[in-house]
Amino acid sequence: MLCNCHDKNRLQDTITDDSVDLSKSADVLGTYRDQAGSLVTVLQKAQDIYGYLPLTVLRHIAREMNLKPARVYGVATFYTQFRLTPVGKYVILLCQGTACHVNGSERIEAALCRELKIKPGETTPDGLFTLTNVACLGCCSLAPVMMINGQAYGPLTPDKALSIIKDLYAGEKQVDQGGEQ
Numbered sequence: 284m285l286c287n288c289h290d291k292n293r294l295q296d297t298i299t300d301d302s303v304d305l306s307k308s309a310d311v312l313g314t315y316r317d318q319a320g321s322l323v324t325v326l327q328k329a330q331d332i333y334g335y336l337p338l339t340v341l342r343h344i345a346r347e348m349n350l351k352p353a354r355v356y357g358v359a360t361f362y363t364q365f366r367l368t369p370v371g372k373y374v375i376l377l378c379q380g381t382a383c384h385v386n387g388s389e390r391i392e393a394a395l396c397r398e399l400k401i402k403p404g405e406t407t408p409d410g411l412f413t414l415t416n417v418a419c420l421g422c423c424s425l426a427p428v429m430m431i432n433g434q435a436y437g438p439l440t441p442d443k444a445l446s447i448i449k450d451l452y453a454g455e456k457q458v459d460q461g462g463e464q
């Protein structure tokens with residue numbers, strides 16, 4: 284059976300992205316290269332450096348740590364903390380835990396998706412917002428709750444959630460016009 288599910292040129296471009304500065308990870312790899320069991324830590328630190336884990340970086344980590352690329356990729360895709368695609372400036376974690384669900388998190392999600400014109404797991408075309416559903420943020424007393432770049436917001440209504448997003452957009456517009464945020 285013939286499979287045309289991969290464009291080899293596009294895949295190769297992604298894997299060998301020359302725009303990624305691999306030297307940024309030199310200190311991390313120098314520190315952890317020979318420490319058994321340090322792959323998760325190296326991936327966390329690499330993600331802190333690059334904002335996500337480009338395939339070029341995963342291959343570089345495998346080479347430098349003398350690991351098979353499949354092992355590095357397997358760990359990076361197993362843990363939900365790791366991102367293989369760039370995220371927005373504002374990462375919205377929308378809680379879908381029991382307390383949030385029974386208090387209307389689905390309505391919050393629908394309102395955010397309409398406003399941002401994205402689905403959970405996507406980033407807005409302007410690169411400002413990434414929406415991600417999570418199982419629990421541990422803020423049940425604020426249900427329904429979302430977290431944006433580490434700041435918890437709740438209890439939410441669809442209108443409150445949209446107001447927060449619009450305030451962030453307004454702040455970005457002010458910065459674009461030379462003001463300070």
